[in-house]
Amino acid sequence: MLIGWVRHGKTDWNAEGKIQGQTDIPLNAEGISQAAALADRLSGEQRIWDAVVSSDLQRAYTTAQIIAEKLNIPLLEGDKRLRERYFGEVEGTMEHERHARWGKDWRRTANGVEPDAEVRARGLSALHEWRQDYPDRNLLIVSHGSFIAQVLSELCEELEDQHLTNLSYSILELQNDKWYPRLYNCTIHLNK
Template sequence: MLIGFVRHGQTDWNALGRIQGQTDIPLNENGIRQAGALAERLLSEPKKWDMVVSSDLQRAYITADIIANRLEIPLITGDSRLRERSFGEAEGLTKEERINRWGDEWDRVASGIETDGQMLERGLSALKELSLLYNERNVLIVSHGSFLAMLLHKLCEGLSDERLNNLSYSILEFKDGLWSPLLHNCTRHLEPSLK
């Protein structure tokens, strides 16, 4: 089984450096173009996806819808377990605003921030269900940066936990009970010569 992981396209809050968390921010025009660029890349590659599963937040779901429509594959109803980490009262603030308000340890001080354990629990639950339901299929998951970085790092020890860019594309293969990375944080489809 192959699982592809895609971070949603850009939003205005991404462009402004505002942390989104579970605030439901739409894609901006650039984010819509980015989703189209990945869809075109996937259409031209031999590796074919059987379906797309997405977070239920609109920036991920619309990204997934653009891809699913272009590839002519089913888009499964949005799954709240694939949402971004809740950043509580820090949502909507820039890094500078967060540090000014709570200091460098803002992510430990601001209230309402979902823990790594909570986020991993729901993410691994969704992944286990997908691997049981669709173990003979290749599934593309569209989700969020912090969520995907933590999930990928958990599944593949030693995999870089670098920041995932908007519309980054990663692929893991599940074989003999283990996940192994085939591609990680690739944004080749966003290069100007490929648009």
């Protein structure tokens, strides 16, 4: 089984440096172009994906729609478990605002920030369900940076912790009940 991980395309809040969390911000024109670039890349490679599933937040779901349409594969219903980490009162702020208000350790001091363990638990719950329901299907997941980073670090301890850029593409392969990276944080499709 292969699982692909794609971070959604760029939004205006990404461009402004605002943290989005579960605030439902749409893709901007650049984000739509980024999604099309990955869709073009994947359509020119050997077909490995059977379906696309994404967060139900519009920036991820729109990215997933663009990819699924180009690859002519099913787009499954948006899944709330694939949403970005909930950032509570921090959502909509820029880094300098967070540091000024809550300090550099804002993830621990601001109210309502979803803990790592909860983010990982909902991601692993979805993955476990898909392994049971679709053991012979390779799924491409479109989600969010902090969410993907948490799940990947849980599944593949040997992965280097990198900032996942918009429209980064990663692939994990399940072998003997262990996940192995085949591709990590790749953005070559954005360089064209």
